[in-house]
Each structure stands twice: as C-alpha cells, then as structure tokens.
C-alpha cells in the first residue's frame with residue numbers, strides 16, 4: 001500500500017510533503033519520491049530507495065524549491081523497489097503522476113501506448129497512467145477533462161494525484177478503491193491518502209468518495225462525482241483526538257483498538273478489491289506467478305496470530321481445496337518437517353518481530369518451500385523484510401498487549417489470500433468470490449453493529465467477575481474464535497479459560513462443568529447450529545451457566561441459566577471475524593470489573609522478541 005501527499009501553496013512545499021510522507025510510512029515503503037514545479041516553471045523530481053529519511057537527505061543536499069508538488073512513498077506491486085520504479089512518474093518533462101493501488105489492465109495499456117511511440121522508463125503499472133494522460137491531453141487540453149477520460153480506461157484500484165507544468169495552478173486527483181482526502185488551508189490546499197499526513201498543516205478535510213475527480217487550486221476546489229456531475233462535499237473537522245498512539249476518549253488502548261476495527265478493516269481492504277475479485281498483485285509483484293504453483297499451504301504463527309491461521313485453514317480447504325497445515329512457531333522451529341511439494345510458507349504476526357515466528361521463517365528457507373508470505377502489521381519489521389511476499393494488514397499501531405484489531409485484520413488478509421489463491425489456481429468459483437468480495441465490502445458496517453452491543457456485553461461480564469474458571473466452545477471455524485476468546489480472557493482478567501471444539505465436551509471437559517463454571521459459546525446460524533444446541537443441553541443438564549453469542553435468527557432465547565446475546569446475521573464465512581468482537585468486549589469488561597491492568601497485563605510483553 002503506497003502513500004500520497006500533494007500541496008499547492010504560496011510557500012515552498014517540499015518540507016510539508018516530506019513531513020506528510022513520514023506520517024504515511026506506516027503504509028509500508030521501499031522507496032519515496034517527490035516532484036515539484038519550480039519558480040522557473042519546470043518540473044523536477046527527486047527519488048530514493050528506502051525510507052523517507054533518504055529522500056529528506058537528498059532534498060537537503062539538493063533542495064527543490066517550489067509552491068506546487070506531489071510526493072509518494074511506495075510499496076512495490078509492479079516492478080522491484082528501485083529508483084526507476086519509484087514515483088512520481090513523468091510523461092515528457094511537464095506531467096507527473098503519483099498513484100496508490102493497482103491498474104489491472106496495465107499490460108494492454110502499455111502495449112497500446114508503446115504503439116503510439118511512448119517509451120517506458122519503469123516496470124510500474126503507474127507509468128501507463130501518466131502516458132495515457134499525456135496522450136489524452138492532446139485532444140482534451142484541460143487537465144480535469146483529460147483525467148476524466150483517462151480514468152474511464154483504468155481497471156483496478158487507484159488513488160492518484162497529477163501535476164502539470166503547463167497548468168501550474170492546480171493539482172488533479174482521482175479516487176477509486178484507494179482513499180484520498182483534501183486538506184483545506186488558508187490560501188493553500190493539500191491532498192493525501194490519510195488525514196494524518198496533513199495534521200501539521202490543517203484540521204479541515206474533504207473526503208473524496210468513490211469515483212470522484214477533484215481539481216485543487218490554492219484558493220478553490222472543484223469535485224466531480226463518478227457520473228461526471230459537479231458536486232459539493234462537506235468539509236469536516238478532524239476530531240480523532242489525535243495520533244494513533246494516544247487513547248483519546250477511551251479509558252484504555254484495548255477499548256480504543258476494539259472500536260477501531262470497522263475503520264481498520266476498511267483499511268486492510270483498501271486498494272485490494274476489484275469490482276468482483278481480489279487483486280492478486282496486492283501480495284506483491286511475483287504473487288500471480290508464485291500462487292499459480294501453490295499446491296499446499298503451511299501457516300506458522302504464535303498466540304493470537306496462530307488462531308487467525310487456524311481460521312484460515314477452514315477457509316482455504318473449503319473454498320480452494322488447497323491442503324493447509326497450521327502450527328505454532330515455537331514447535332515448528334524445532335521440528336524436522338516433511339515439506340509437501342509446492343508449499344507456500346505463510347507467517348502471521350502483528351509485530352513481525354516475534355522471535356519464534358522469525359526463527360521458523362529462517363528455518364523454513366532451508367526446507368525448500370516454494371515461497372514465503374508474511375501477513376503482518378508492521379511494514380518495517382524483520383518478518384516483512386525477510387519474506388518473499390507480504391500483505392500488510394494496515395491496522396495501525398496496536399498498543400494494548402492483548403491483540404484485538406491485529407487479529408481481525410489478519411483474518412481479513414487471510415481471506416483475501418484464500419480468494420487470491422483460489423482464483424489463480426482456478427479452484428474457486430467466480431460467483432462465490434464475487435459474493436465474498438461484496439460481503440467483505442459490507443463487513444465494516446457489520447462490525448459497527450456488533451460494537452453497538454457493548455452495553456449488553458458489559459452486563460453479561462458481571463457473571464464472570466467472581467469466577468475462577470471458564471469454558472469457551474465453538475464448532476468449525478468458530479473453534480479458533482473460542483480459542484481466541486479464552487486467550488483474551490486469561491490474558492487480561494487472569495481467569496483460567498479453556499476453549500474446546502463443542503463436540504469434544506463429552507470426551508472429558510464436561511466433568512468440569514458446574515454452576516461455578518460459566519460456558520461461553522459462539523453460535524452463528526450455520527449447518528452446525530443444531531449440533532451445537534445439543535452440546536449446550538449437555539452443559540445445562542449439569543447446572544452450567546451458559547452465555548451464548550447467537551445469530552438473532554438462530555432461534556435461541558434467554559432461559560434459566562442461559563444468557564443469549566443476539567448477533568446480527570452475517571455471511572457464514574465472515575462470522576469468525578464478527579463473533580470475535582463481543583468476545584473481546586467481554587474480556588475487556590471482565591478485566592475492568594476485576595481492576596486488572598488491561599493494557600499491560602502482568603508477565604506479558606507486546607512483542608515477544610526472545611525465546
């Protein structure tokens with residue numbers, strides 16, 4: 001995922017652009033660049049591989065003065081990280097573009113433009129945009145008109161910004177699948193992928209909507225919607241108390257991070273979905289070629305990330321038929337592993353610095369895996385640097401030791417992986433993929449609905465405050481969700497919690513059940529529901545207190561010793577993501593009632609960088 005910043009002002013903009021890029025580094029980077037229209041009316045650029053600091057140094061050695069500029073931090077999808085592939089891309093000497101996203105039909109466009117005589121200097125999909133725009137400007141000389149015509153020819157996802165030395169009084173922007181926000185200043189205006197990038201210059205923003213094209217001048221703004229109608233978009237004051245590493249209105253980081261999930265899940269999806277399919281290039285430039293060879297998947301991770309891997313196994317085998325093994329890294333790293341041919345080695349980690357997971361990856365390199373893929377929240381981490389392919393979850397900093405938003409965004413990333421593998425391997429029905437893509441688009445709204453149940457969950461939490469033991473039950477892909485629920489409860493409330501597949505209850509743990517042992521169950525409305533109901537009868541018959549998070553259409557109601565929390569209906573394959581939220585809230589409220597240290601529970605560390 002790349003980051004865009006642009007500015008038009010009456011002062012030099014390079015420092016504003018650099019500061020903005022630094023604030024976007026969380027989006028991952030392998031190179032950065034800036035193009036500025038100088039006082040002499042000429043466009044100049046500077047590009048560097050590596051961190052924004054390298055670009056900053058270059059600009060301090062060789063300043064680029066000017067009052068109009070665009071800048072970019074890149075996370076490679078087409079073409080290796082190199083100066084030539086870094087943005088901004090030029091067509092001729094007077095037109096520059098920065099782009100976030102993936103242009104799926106870039107090969108066809110490239111061939112057409114080469115036929116017209118354009119010479120490409122990079123391997124990127126972005127360069128097709130700037131040449132196509134250059135070509136279109138010959139018949140439509142107004143930048144806005146030309147850009148409107150160009151975007152009609154682009155398939156895929158993009159957020160882009162354009163400047164031209166021929167029209168140096170404006171920045172043009174277009175959004176489809178990758179967010180863009182305009183920052184409003186006094187006699188100066190800005191553009192960025194995320195308002196955080198512009199917080200040093202303004203707190204008033206206009207969010208572009210899907211399909212919007214914007215023309216940003218120093219003292220004027222015009223926006224056209226997807227149908228080409230000129231529209232007014234409301235300016236909003238930035239209220240998010242702040243920077244990601246502050247609690248804001250929340251009492252604890254964990255609560256803040258639980259409530260961020262609709263927003264950050266949206267970010268995980270950003271730029272990775274086409275109209276009805278997942279964009280395979282989101283996993284890196286070689287992903288399509290490598291995925292075509294994958295016949296097995298080995299997932300390795302620790303703790304919460306391991307639970308995400310367990311859910312993915314259900315998805316991968318059900319949707320793609322690709323066999324999948326999942327193992328905790330601390331075991332995998334010391335085992336003599338029998339590697340299946342053509343296996344993709346997948347690590348999952350919030351921090352990307354977990355010692356066991358890193359060691360497992362390093363060992364795996366000697367075992368002959370086809371390739372390694374890291375699903376990770378930290379773009380600068382060792383895990384990301386040492387893996388062949390990466391999918392960043394983009395959850396933003398997670399401060400609470402108990403992982404919450406990292407887990408749900410990992411799940412989203414793993415579902416994207418499932419759909420991408422299934423499509424490339426030809427084992428996933430296109431209709432099923434389209435249905436899931438649609439369901440994923442609606443997921444943030446469903447998560448918001450689940451968070452609205454907070455007060456109900458808080459009341460239920462009172463049942464646990466005096467207890468010492470709890471059982472969590474789930475079936476199918478809800479079993480790992482039960483495991484995650486139990487992990488959350490023990491981590492922050494210090495209540496002993498165990499999770500079982502519900503069908504295992506009668507094979508031993510049922511002996512523990514009595515009125516002092518509450519049993520928590522996740523019960524979406526699927527084909528396992530009736531079996532689950534029988535398991536719950538087994539608990540009730542022994543006097544156990546039941547707390548059931550059940551689909552409101554599952555026909556379950558409160559009764560003697562049974563507390564049902566009604567959940568909104570959801571696509572069955574997305575239920576593990578939704579049902580995780582009330583379990584997080586439950587642990588949180590139990591911990592608050594018990595007065596434990598929610599954000600920094602005893603004996604634990606956020607990132608386990610030692611064995």
Ligand code: AGP
Nearest residue numbers: 303304305349350351354402403
């Ligand atoms: C979860 O709440 C824990 N903090 C822990 O299990 C964590 O998920 C595990 O240590 C793995 O961390 P990682 O995702 O950063 O690799």
